Amino acid sequence: MLRAENISVLRNAVPLLDGVTTVFAPSAVTVVLGENGAGKSTLLDCLCGVRSPDEGQVTFLDEPIGIWSHRERAAQIASIGQIDGRDPGMSVAGRIGQGLVPRRGPDRLLDVAAFAQISAVAETLGVDSLLHRRLSTLSGGERRRVEVARALVDEQARVVILDEPHAGVDVRHQPKVTAALKARAAAGTTIIVSVHHLDVALALGDHFLGLKEGKVVWVSEERKGLDREALLMVFGIHASVRHERGASGILLDDDATSGAF
Numbered sequence: 017m018l019r020a021e022n023i024s025v026l027r028n029a030v031p032l033l034d035g036v037t038t039v040f041a042p043s044a045v046t047v048v049l050g051e052n053g054a055g056k057s058t059l060l061d062c063l064c065g066v067r068s069p070d071e072g073q074v075t076f077l078d079e080p081i082g083i084w085s086h087r088e089r090a091a092q093i094a095s096i097g098q099i100d101g102r103d104p105g106m107s108v109a110g111r112i113g114q115g116l117v118p119r120r121g122p123d124r125l126l127d128v129a130a131f132a133q134i135s136a137v138a139e140t141l142g143v144d145s146l147l148h149r150r151l152s153t154l155s156g157g158e159r160r161r162v163e164v165a166r167a168l169v170d171e172q173a174r175v176v177i178l179d180e181p182h183a184g185v186d187v188r189h190q191p192k193v194t195a196a197l198k199a200r201a202a203a204g205t206t207i208i209v210s211v212h213h214l215d216v217a218l219a220l221g222d223h224f225l226g227l228k229e230g231k232v233v234w235v236s237e238e239r240k241g242l243d244r245e246a247l248l249m250v251f252g253i254h255a256s257v258r259h260e261r262g263a264s265g266i267l268l269d270d271d272a273t274s275g276a277f
Contacts, residue, residue: 017041017076020038020072023071023074024072025062025067025069033059035072035231036055036059036230040206043202045207046221048208048209048210048224049214049217049227049250050228054228055229055231057179060178064175065082076093076175081093088118094167095167095178104152105150108149108151112143112165115170137168140168140192140196141165141192146158155184160183161185161189173205179210197220198220215266218264219264223236226249226250227250228249234250247266254269255267255268256269
């Protein structure tokens with residue numbers, strides 16, 4: 017299991033994370049929720065080793081991830097941030113293939129087996145027709161799906177951490193992203209995502225973690241745990257969660273502030 021053990025992060029003496037302790041289970045999608053500035057991205061950066069906490073530690077398989085080399089860590093924990101550095105002249109296939117480098121190394125990146133993996137995940141995310149295009153020619157939503165494909169291309173990665181994987185993705189392709197993540201979780205992978213829209217969270221999440229001002233204020237290990245009380249604790253809004261006929265949605269009270277999300 018991946019664990020955060022009492023981790024805190026400070027910026028100019030202001031806590032971005034404050035004593036976060038939690039466990040992320042395999043074979044499940046954990047959705048991290050919270051308002052802007054709640055600490056979601058900081059937590060995900062710590063979990064994937066991009067950032068070291070000022071206090072506490074992150075462990076995987078009972079070992080601190082800080083003792084691993086960058087390549088060892090990346091082979092176990094695939095991730096995408098809110099903003100990923102990329103060469104705009106790179107091809108889509110090349111960008112997705114970078115997700116194989118930690119395990120295969122750069123010399124075997126474009127062999128037949130690698131391209132088969134790249135093509136398969138690209139088809140799953142609906143970007144297979146874009147493989148030979150340059151990143152600079154894509155829309156923001158297309159680029160985001162390419163980044164998700166990069167994180168998922170190595171099926172041996174045991175943890176996948178994604179900061180807002182649906183950001184900028186149009187409504188027709190959002191279900192492809194959700195389905196791809198749920199399929200990887202069903203195969204045994206630990207999936208951790210931050211999500212901005214609650215409708216996406218309801219469709220995607222198995223477990224939930226709510227952050228407010230850098231602290232964990234709510235945890236649920238079931239989808240229907242995202243309820244009226246949770247929305248008030250995490251977002252400060254008055255709303256109800258409806259589950260009907262296999263679909264779920266958020267119904268705001270008349271006096272609720274829809275701008276919260």
